[in-house]
Structures are given as structure tokens and as C-alpha cells.
Amino acid sequence: MKKVFALSFILILGLFYSVQAEELEINFFYGNTCPHCAAEQKFLDTIEEKYPDVKINRYLYEDNTELLEDFCYNCEAEKYFGLVPMTFIQDKFILGFDNSENIGKQIEQAILGEHQENQNISLPIVGQIDMSSYSLPVLAALLGGLDGFNVCSLGALMLILGLVLVFKSKRKVLILGGSFLLTTAIVYGFLIFLWYQVFSLLSPYIKVVQILVGALSVFGGFYFFKQFLKSRKNKQTCAIGESKISLKIAKKLEESFKKPKGIVLLIGSCFLFATAITVIEFPCSAVIPVIFAGVLSAQNLPLISYISYIAIFLFFYMLDEIIVFLIAVFTMKIWIASSKFTTWLNLFGAILLFFFGLYYILNLF
Numbered sequence: 342m343k344k345v346f347a348l349s350f351i352l353i354l355g356l357f358y359s360v361q362a363e364e365l366e367i368n369f370f371y372g373n374t375c376p377h378c379a380a381e382q383k384f385l386d387t388i389e390e391k392y393p394d395v396k397i398n399r400y401l402y403e404d405n406t407e408l409l410e411d412f413c414y415n416c417e418a419e420k421y422f423g424l425v426p427m428t429f430i431q432d433k434f435i436l437g438f439d440n441s442e443n444i445g446k447q448i449e450q451a452i453l454g455e456h457q458e459n460q461n462i463s464l465p466i467v468g469q470i471d472m473s474s475y476s477l478p479v480l481a482a483l484l485g486g487l488d489g490f491n492v493c494s495l496g497a498l499m500l501i502l503g504l505v506l507v508f509k510s511k512r513k514v515l516i517l518g519g520s521f522l523l524t525t526a527i528v529y530g531f532l533i534f535l536w537y538q539v540f541s542l543l544s545p546y547i548k549v550v551q552i553l554v555g556a557l558s559v560f561g562g563f564y565f566f567k568q569f570l571k572s573r574k575n576k577q578t579c580a581i582g583e584s585k586i587s588l589k590i591a592k593k594l595e596e597s598f599k600k601p602k603g604i605v606l607l608i609g610s611c612f613l614f615a616t617a618i619t620v621i622e623f624p625c626s627a628v629i630p631v632i633f634a635g636v637l638s639a640q641n642l643p644l645i646s647y648i649s650y651i652a653i654f655l656f657f658y659m660l661d662e663i664i665v666f667l668i669a670v671f672t673m674k675i676w677i678a679s680s681k682f683t684t685w686l687n688l689f690g691a692i693l694l695f696f697f698g699l700y701y702i703l704n705l706f
Contacts, residue, residue, distance in 0.1 A: 365392075365394060365395050365396070365430075365431075365452065366395075366396045366397075366398060367385070367388075367395060367396070367397045367398065367428060367429070367430050367448075367452075368398045368400065368412060368428070368429040368430075369381065369382075369385060369397060369398065369399050369400065369426065369427075369428050369429075370400045370401075370402050370405065370409050370412075370425055370426065370427045370428075370429075371399065371400070371401065371402060371425055371426050372401070372402050372403070372425045372426075373401065373403075375425055375426065377425075377426055377437060377438045377439065378425055378426040378438070380438055380439075381426045381428070381438035381444075382399070384438070384445050384448075385397050385399075388448070388449070388452070392452060393639075395452060402423075402425050409422065409427070410422055412427075412429045412434070413427075413434075415432070416429060416432060416433070416434040418434045418436075421434075421436050424436060424437075426438050428448060430448070430451040430452065431451075433451050435447055435448055435451070477636075477637075477640070477650055478650070478653055480633070480636065481633065481650045481651075481653040481654040481657070482653055482654075482657045483657075483693070484629050484630075484632070484633050484654060485633075485653065485654035485655065485656065485657030485658040485660075486657040486658070486660060486661075487629060487689070487690045487693065488629040488630060488654075488658050489657060489658040489659060489660060489661045489662065490661055499665075501517070501518060501521045501594070501611065501614065501615075502514070502518060502665070502666070502669050505517045505518055506669065506673060506674075509673070511670055511671075511673065513604070513607075514669055514670050514673070515670050516604060516608065517607055517608065517611050518666050518669065518670070519666070520608045520611040520612060520615070521611045521614070521615045522615075522659060522662060522663065522666060524611065524612050524615035524616055524619070525615045525618075525619050525659070525662075526655050526658075526659050528615065528616050528619040528620065529619055529623070529630070529655060529658065530651055530652070530655050532619075532620070532623055532630065533630045533633065533634050533651055533654065533655075534634075534651065536630065536631050536634035536635075537634040537637055537638055537647065537651070539634075540553075540634055540635045540637075540638030540639070541638045543638070553635060554632055554635040554636060554639075554698075555698045555699075556698070557628055557631060557632050557635070557698075558628075558632055558694045558695070558698030559694070559695065559698035559699070560628065560698075561628035561629065561632065561690075561694040561698075562690075562691045562692070562693075562694035562695035562698060563691075564628060564691075565687050565688070565690035565691035565694060566687070566688070566691035568687045569684060569685075569687035569688045569691060572684040572687060573684055594610055594611075594614045597610045628694070629690075629694075630654070632694070633654055637650055637651070
């Protein structure tokens with residue numbers, strides 16, 4: 342158990358090192374009677390809302406001449422000393438402000454440039470790595486893979502494969518099992534998309550989103566640890582999957598498969614079964630996809646980007662089921678991972694979500 346904990350700690354620490362952004366300070370000097378300074382004040386207010394990890398220090402020029410002189414000296418801008426507004430971002434300075442958005446764009450580009458530099462790390466042999474290109478995909482793959490190993494989704498696949506294998510036809514196993522997996526991925530992805538929209542509505546209140554994601558992560562950590570302890574004592578089962586509604590739907594599908602039907606009607610039955618079971622089982626593992634949706638919404642991503650990250654999450658979520666499905670297609674037998682593997686995966690999930698929750702909660706202070 343100690344080895345598993347240590348390995349999990351190292352992996353998670355590496356992940357959080359890649360996603361954590363250092364706080365960036367902007368130092369802004371202004372005058373009380375300067376109209377350009379007043380315009381930049383309003384612009385910087387929007388910057389603070391858009392980039393929560395940016396801290397803006399505002400200094401009245403008349404009261405901070407020595408500090409401004411130091412900043413000008415460090416940025417080799419002594420000849421502009423006394424002029425306002427003047428904005429300093431690390432070793433860069435920007436003089437003046439206008440309403441044409443040109444200087445506003447310069448400030449924002451400087452912020453993005455500093456973010457890019459902060460996410461470059463140097464590793465032995467490998468050299469410089471831009472972590473901003475990897476953090477969200479790694480997170481999507483890790484959370485998706487963890488979410489995929491739950492008894493609810495695997496149980497539904499076992500059921501449908503058990504019914505399809507009765508036909509003793511690889512073609513039907515491929516078509517019907519494939520229809521089930523495709524439908525599951527589409528419906529599950531749509532549910533994540535809906536949660537993304539919910540968090541996007543809350544995006545102006547970034548602190549609220551951070552609190553929700555942090556609280557959900559800690560709750561999820563407790564849940565997975567409880568599942569770990571439970572599965573060590575006895576075989577893990579899914580309460581949602583054993584509900585009366587799920588059993589009734591499964592019974593209907595079994596009866597439908599026993600009646601002589603064309604392949605189109607059988608595909609339709611698989612589609613309805615996959616849709617119903619995915620919606621019903623969603624609470625069984627809702628914590629992880631909801632957390633992931635919250636993380637994405639906080640990134641202010643364009644449409645194609647967040648759809649791509651959801652697709653990565655879904656691929657790794659479905660990966661174990663795809664493997665089980667392909668084995669069934671080629672061998673006409675059902676294979677599942679050992680219960681011991683799933684047990685220790687629950688412990689890894691608990692550690693991951695605990696760290697994730699602490700990261701978001703501590704970032705509030």
C-alpha cells in the first residue's frame with residue numbers, strides 16, 4: 342500500500358506542477374487627473390476578472406515616485422520617468438493608454454507571453470518542455486481513464502455483450518456492441534457538455550467555480566477512498582446499476598433480443614438501452630466529469646478546444662470498454678480486469694482528487 346501511495350503522490354505532484362500557474366504581478370502607475378489613467382483603470386478591472394492569477398498593484402504616481410524610479414531603472418525606461426500611465430509587466434513596460442485598444446492588446450499579449458514562459462520547465466536530457474501544451478490533455482486522459490473503471494459502465498457492457506454473444510455472430514457482436522459504445526460516448530459527452538455550460542454561466546464568479554470544483558474534488562476523494570475500503574472487504578457493486586429502473590430496462594432488452602428482429606431494430610434497442618443506462622448511471626461517477634467540466638470552464642477556451650478536451654476525456658473513459666469489446670469480437674468471450682486492479686485504482690483516484698481539491702481550495706487564499 343505504501344508503494345502505491347508513493348507512486349500516486351509522484352504522478353499527481355507532476356500533474357499539478359504542470360497545471361499550476363504562478364501568480365503574475367502587474368505594476369500600474371497613474372495620476373488622479375489623468376484621463377488616460379482612468380481609462381486604463383477600467384481596462385485593468387476587466388483583466389483581473391479574465392485572469393484570476395494576475396495581481397495588479399496600483400500606485401498613485403505622486404506618492405510613489407521612488408518606486409516608479411526603480412521600475413524605470415530596471416526596465417531601462419528612465420527617460421520616461423514622470424509620465425503616466427505607465428504599466429510594468431515583469432521586465433516589460435508599456436507607456437500610455439488610448440481608447441483604440443492597441444495598448445490594451447499589448448498588455449494582454451504581454452500577460453499571455455508571461456504565462457507561456459511560466460509554463461516552460463527544463464528537464465534533464467529532455468530539455469525545455471512547454472507544459473501549457475500538455476496539462477489539459479494529461480488531465481483529460483487521467484480523469485477520463487479513472488472515470489472509465491467503474492463497475493456501473495462495465496456492468497452495462499457485460500450485460501449487452503452477454504446477450505449479443507448468444508447470437509454466436511462476430512458481425513452482430515461488432516455492430517450491436519459498437520452501437521452501444523458509440524451511444525454511450527455521445528450521451529456521456531453531452532452530459533459533460535451540459536455541465537460545462539452550467540459552469541460557464543458561473544464563470545464571471547471565478548471564485549465560486551473554484552470553491553465548487555475544490556469541494557467536489559475533496560468529496561470525490563472521500564468517495565473513492567470509501568470505495569477502496571469497501572472493495573478490499575468484498576466485491577464492489579454499483580447501487581445505481583442494481584436499481585429497479587435499471588433492472589427493468591435490462592429485462593426489456595433481454596426480451597427484445599429473444600424475439601426475431603432485423604438488425605436495424607436490434608441497433609435501435611441497443612441505442613435506447615445505452616441512452617437510458619448512461620443517464621441512470623451518471624450519478625455513479627458524476628464527481629469526475631463534473632470536476633472536469635468545471636476545470637474546462639475556468640480556462641475560457643474556444644469551442645473547438647474544449648470539445649477536443651472532452652473528446653480526449655471520452656476516449657480514455659471508453660478505453661477499457663473498447664478493449665473488453667474488441668476481445669469479445671475476436672474471441673467471442675468476455676474478459677474483465679481483475680477486481681484487485683480496480684481496488685487499487687480507487688485508492689489512486691482518492692489521492693488524485695484529494696490533491697486536486699486542496700490545490701483549488703488553497704488557490705483561493
